[in-house]
Amino acid sequence: MPELPEVQTVVSELAVLIVGKEITEIEEYYPNTLRIRCETEAYCSLVTEVSRRGKYILIHLANNHYIIVHLRMTGKLIYAETEGDLLKHERARIYFTDGTYLRFDDVRTFGTIDCLPEADLAQYFFKLGVEPLSEDFNYKYIKENIAKITSPIKSYLLDQNRIAGLGNIYVCEVLYRTGIHPLTKANEVKPKQLKLLVTEIKAVLAEAIECNGTTISDYRRVDDKTGSFQNFLQVYGKDYCPEGHELGKVKIGGRSTYFCPICQK
DNA sequence: AAGGCAGCCTGTAAGC
DNA sequence: TGCTTACAGGCTGCCT
Numbered sequence: 001m002p003e004l005p006e007v008q009t010v011v012s013e014l015a016v017l018i019v020g021k022e023i024t025e026i027e028e029y030y031p032n033t034l035r036i037r038c039e040t041e042a043y044c045s046l047v048t049e050v051s052r053r054g055k056y057i058l059i060h061l062a063n064n065h066y067i068i069v070h071l072r073m074t075g076k077l078i079y080a081e082t083e084g085d086l087l088k089h090e091r092a093r094i095y096f097t098d099g100t101y102l103r104f105d106d107v108r109t110f111g112t113i114d115c116l117p118e119a120d121l122a123q124y125f126f127k128l129g130v131e132p133l134s135e136d137f138n139y140k141y142i143k144e145n146i147a148k149i150t151s152p153i154k155s156y157l158l159d160q161n162r163i164a165g166l167g168n169i170y171v172c173e174v175l176y177r178t179g180i181h182p183l184t185k186a187n188e189v190k191p192k193q194l195k196l197l198v199t200e201i202k203a204v205l206a207e208a209i210e211c212n213g214t215t216i217s218d219y220r221r222v223d224d225k226t227g228s229f230q231n232f233l234q235v236y237g238k239d240y241c242p243e244g245h246e247l248g249k250v251k252i253g254g255r256s257t258y259f260c261p262i263c264q265k
Numbered sequence: 266a267a268g269g270c271a272g273c274c275t276g277t278a279a280g281c
Numbered sequence: 282t283g284c285t286t287a288c289a290g291g292c293t294g295c296c297t
Contacts, residue, residue: 003291055291073290074275089275108274110291151268160292168290254270255290 002071004132004165005208007055009227010077014057015050017079021096022046030091030109037116043067054128054164066121068114075111078103129162132201137163139195149186154252156186166201169214169236172258174200176235181264182257207232235260
């Protein structure tokens with residue numbers, strides 16, 4: 001399931017492949033994959049840049065429009081140079097003038113492709129929280145942001161409207177690294193732990209990006225290669241923590257949460 | 266208003 | 282063996 005590091009990996013690789021190409025057509029093979037919010041011809045423009053906001057992929061076009069892709073859990077963008085049959089779960093294609101194209105493959109069909117003018121961008125991301133790797137995300141921010149939150153710290157960290165980009169896997173890892181129990185009420189996390197939390201969130205994300213992300217079941221890079229951060233996971237999907245303690249597993253907000261009852265208080 | 270959770274969807278794996 | 286059930290989970294929208 002792609003989280004910030006996986007999306008960043010896709011974005012970096014995508015930029016090399018499609019910046020400078022001109023889109024000719026977007027085809028949809030599964031209903032409601034495309035959510036065009038502009039003139040349908042508007043996406044027929046030159047790709048100038050590929051960037052990321054939270055878990056969203058932004059394809060910038062020369063005509064001041066954006067194609068915004070969200071992979072959700074099982075979405076994949078696969079670059080192809082020669083015409084081929086549809087994959088079993090191919091939901092859409094983005095074609096370029098040179099005949100190359102991007103396949104949007106998504107087993108669970110939750111992924112989406114939006115197209116909108118730049119003027120609508122601010123509204124589109126209006127509610128989205130701070131970028132965790134930016135300077136805006138710091139101790140002062142989290143201290144004020146978290147002050148009135150009584151839900152579990154795990155739920156807080158997963159809330160994209162507060163911090164944009166963390167998913168279930170990295171939240172579990174970060175809480176283990178900082179020794180915070182996932183059920184701790186967010187506003188009861190001690191200042192010292194909160195400072196550590198900021199540091200470790202940035203560290204885990206940076207390390208995972210270095211590894212080209214975590215490959216758990218569905219995620220693949222644009223070239224179908226896998227990331228390697230799963231080799232460094234300490235609790236997610238494990239039975240024991242690195243200290244040898246048996247891990248606990250609880251549902252928080254409907255999500256499986258792995259934690260160490262001894263290391264995390 | 267904030268928080269909790271069903272629903273969306275399909276493949277895989279476990280259970281009977 | 283074959284059927285049923287649980288699980289995976291990001292995000293939206295509904296309900297309290």
